[in-house]
Amino acid sequence: MEPDDDKTRTHIVLTKGTMVSHYRIVEKIGAGGMGEVFLAEDTKLDRQVALKFLPPHLCQDEECRKRFKREAQATAKLNHPSIVTIHEVSDFQSRPFIAMEHVGGSSLKEIIAKGVISLSAIIEMARSIVEGLSEAHKAGITHRDIKPDNILVDSADRPKILDFGLAVIEGTEHLTQTGSTLGTIGYMSPEQIDGKVVDERSDLFSFGVVFYQLIAGRAPFKRETATAVLKAILTEAPEPLARYKSDVTEEMQKVITKLLEKDPSARYQCATDLLVALESLDVHPTGSLSTKVEEDSKRKMIVVLPFENLGPADEEYFADGMTEEIISRLSAIRDLGVISRTSAMKYKNSSQSIKEIGADLGVDYVMEGSVRWNRRGKNSDRVRITPQLIRTSDDTHIWSDRYDRTLDDIFEVQSQIAEQVVSQLDIQLRNPERQILNAKPTENIDAYQVYLQGLDFVGRPDYAESDFQSAIKMFEKATELDPFFALAYANLSRAHSMMFFHGYDRSAERASQAKAAVDKAYQLQPELAEVHLVYGYYYYYCLEDFEQALAQLDKTQRELPHDSRVLALIAAIVKRRGRIAEAVQYYERAFELSPRDASLPHEIGCAYMTNRKYTDAQHFYDLSIALAPDQTLAYVCKSWNYWLSQADVNRGCETIGRMQEDTQRHAFYMYQARLFARDYEQALMVLAEAPVVFDEGQWMLSPKSMYEAYAYQRLGDSLKSEEKYNEAKEILEKEIRKRPDDNRPHASMGIVLAALGNAQDAVNEAELSVRLMPVEKNAVVGPFRIEDLAVVHTLLGNSEAAVEHLEYLLSIPCWLSVPILRIDPRWDPLRDDTRFQSLLAKYGGK
Known part of the structure; x- marks a missing residue:
């Protein structure tokens, strides 16, 4: 009898070349x-x-065919660096196949068998898998078959989950009968x-088994027979990890124990809760990063x-x-190791000795010099550059020279100076480094001069809108003079991205201009490290696409392995992404390379405070x-540190009062301080000064009128408060129409509507x-x-929901603590609620 379809036909043997x-x-x-x-x-x-056939x-x-197709459907829904990418699903000679990303490397099973992975690297790998x-x-997808065989690790040590063949997709028909066992x-x-x-908690249990196996080198429920394994999973607790690995911490054991609980509840x-727990583990960053730190300590260090x-x-x-070009x-x-431009420029016109500068920066060598530009008319300008290289330990001049050249030779001079430094320090150059x-960035010396002016504007420390606008004009002029000047296009994109990020212009047009400029730079010189760095700025500043930004920065690091800008951006x-401890490590490496950059210790402080x-x-x-007494943000954050750690209203207010008053947000910072001091009349007075x-x-886009409304509300002036809340509502409605996908105006609108009594819309x-x-x-x-x-639920009297959200926040790294809950007047409606009181008692040590 002939088959009624061709599913039973003989299949072609797949061999090389088929x-x-x-x-x-x-x-x-x-x-x-x-x-x-x-x-x-x-x-x-x-x-x-x-x-995969x-x-x-x-x-x-038929069920196998459906399950095979479901694997493709499940995986194709997902787009994440930790999941293998599906390209297509099709049939060949009536045999279904899936075309997917090829991951070079090894399976996690093979890596576990080798037993060479460090505890810190295990934690990083675990985070990536859980992401x-x-x-x-x-x-809405539960994998149902998480195991070492189904996790591949690529050549860059990045894990990727595959084989969603047993996955359950929420909202689709189950292909197995109730009571059947798959896994x-x-x-x-x-x-x-x-x-x-x-549901997803089952995947977390399976991941717990994998996590245990990664650490211990053996599975937690390993027994002689399959029946004994199943019994162990159902009734027995695994042995403590410390039996197999001595440096396992108590916190790590708690995470594993919770993952392997028999009861899903x-x-x-959810995986998000697990990621928070993994972040809190006190381990060093990845093995590769630790190795880099160790290597960094052995490198010769120089400041130009x-x-x-x-x-x-x-x-x-x-x-x-x-100076910048040589750096x-x-x-x-x-x-x-080269100290960053930001830190080097702090010593402009400095009276400190070479030894003192060397001690300040922790460098072995200092390069200094002078430049004289003799203008003689077009094509005959000459430049005299006199560099000298000094060893800081004994103040010995180990090399100096004088270059008297035409302006057209400037790039050759920069190269020769850099090569002399390398030669004098006995460093062997690799071909890409050479x-x-x-x-030579451009053939047009006029374009180069304008480009340098643009760099001067974009590199100024105040991040002023006028400086960014001037930089954009200079870079645009440079590209007009030389349409093939990739670095000018790259820095033009950087200036546009910074305009967007710093809030001067967050329009789609500005983001589009940033993208167009860096795309042009890439078209001209796709291998240029600076181009990939600027792509990193664009994806981070304009789109908040962290995966794309990190991918670009990974390319940048291959050419600029010790660039503090790259390290700080990765941090x-x-x-x-919630990896606070790892961020601190990157910031600290950046700070080693830029030890006079006040923004870096500020960022480290913020990470620790989070x-x-x-302390x-x-x-x-x-x-x-100490590095920049005239700045603003470190004073603001130090004030918050007093409020978060000690509920010390007075010291916080005193600290915030020491900052410069010439910033646009100064009045808002002072308002916050007066709010915690419960001095609402003074709060209104400082708001009146806001320009x-x-x-x-x-993280905020709040109308001044919203703040004023709250102060009037606390003063008992309900008419004035309602007037101001309605004013804020009108302002926010316009903003939401302009940028409906911006989370910030929606958050403020929720608070305003709650204050006006519009409960459902406020919560929405x-x-x-x-x-x-x-x-x-x-x-x-x-x-x-x-x-x-x-806050919205508190204003509406939904104390149970408010406390639930506050408890979640106290369980994760963020800017909320029991001390600040005690002093922030926004939580006053909760003071007599027993759940709120229990919350303060439960987390009182945090």
Whole structure:
């Protein structure tokens, strides 16, 4: 009898060279119960892919075919660096196959077998895996088969989850009968073994088994028989990890124990909660980063001091540009540590000795020099540059020279100076490093001069709008003079991105201008490290696309391994991803390379304060203020540190009163201080001095009238309060129409509507702001949205919901603590609530 379809037909044997659609088979690389995997070449896109085929003997089984297709559907819904990417699903000779990303490297099972992974690297790998699981769970997908075989680790040590063949997709028909058991013995959760309905907590149990195995080198429920394994999962507790690894902390054991609870309700309830717990583990950053820190300590260190301008004052930018260009070239050398331009410029016109500067910066060598530009008319200008290299330990001049050249030779002079430094320090150059040293950014010397003026404006420390506007004009003029000047386009994009990030212009047009400029730079010189750095700025500043930003910065680091700008940007991104301890490590490395940059200890202080390590935060805020007494933010954050750690209203107010008064947000900072002091009349007085309508920052967009309304409300002036709240409502409605996807105006609108008694709309707006900026997307800004939601519920009298949100915030790293809950008047309606009182008692030590 002939079959009624072709599912039982004989299948072609897949061998090297077989064409499957536009894929050419290279070799078989794996096989399992639900699939055979082949390495193949994608002839259309010239890349390697993995092709997973349903085994021939299962092609007749309709449930297997559906499950195989479901794997593709489940994975294709997801787009995350920790999940293997699906390219397409199709059939070949009636045999279903999935084309997916090829991950070079090893399976986690192979890595565990080698037993060489450090505890810090395990924690980082665990975080990445859980981030991938979180992405799947948010899409309504439960994997159901998490195990070491289903996690690949690529050549950059990044884990990737694969094989969603047993996944359950929320809202779709289950392909197995109730009471059936699917999974892998040893990694199944108790509820899987019992044939119950599973959810994301089952995946977390399975991950707990993997996590335990990574640390201990053996599975927690390993027994002689399958029956004994199942019994152990259902009834027995695993042995303590300390038996297998001596440096396991008590906190780490608690995380594992909670993951492996038999009752799903006793485990972490979602991957986001688990990520918070992993972040709190007190471990060093990844093994690779620790290795870099150790390598950094062995490198020779140098600072290039600002070259002295011997010409007119309006030529200062040229001497500063020479300094920056030499720093830039030397920074590409892996075996040399170069102090950043930001810190080097602090010593401009300094009276300190070379030894003193060397001690300040921790460097072995100092380069200094002078520049004289003799203008003689077009094509005949000459430049005299006199550099000298000095060893700081004994103040010995080990090399000096004088270059008297035409202006057209300036790039050659920069290269020769950099090469002389390398030669004198006995450093062996790699070929890519030599190419960077000899690079010529433009053939047009006029474009270069204008470009240097742009660098001067964009590098100024005050981040003033006028400086960014001037920089944009200079870079645009440079690109007009030389349309092939990639660095000018890159820095034009950087200036646009900074305009966006600092709140001067957050329009889609500004972001588009930033993207267009860096795209042009990439088109001209795709290999240029500075281009990838600027892509990093764009993705971080304008789009908050952290994955894309990190991918670009990874490319930058290959050419600029010791650039403090790159390290600081990576730190900012990993902090927003919730990895606070790792962010501190990156900031500290950046600070080593830029020890006079006051923004870096300020950022370290903020990271420590977020993790509620207030003593450490205080130290770094003091250091930041010592480096730049005329700044603003370190005073503001130091005040918050007093409020968060000690509820010390007076010291906080005193500290915030010491900052400069010439900033747009000064009145808002003072308002906050007066609010905690419960001096509402004074709060209104300082608000009257505010020169702008909005208090705008990374996590707030609040009309001044909203603040005024609250102060009047506290003073008992209900008519004036309502008037101001309605004024704020009108302002926010306009803002929301202009930028409906911006979480900040929705958060403020929720508070305003709650104060006006519009309960349902208030909650809707506040919850929308949380959805637009969840904690898992941005661990710095996300908690502020939840705090705003708690404020809304407090205003509406929903004390149970408010306390629930506050308890969540106290359980994660953020700017909320029991001391500040005690002094912030916004929580006064909760004071007599027993749940709020219990909350303060429970977290009183935090």
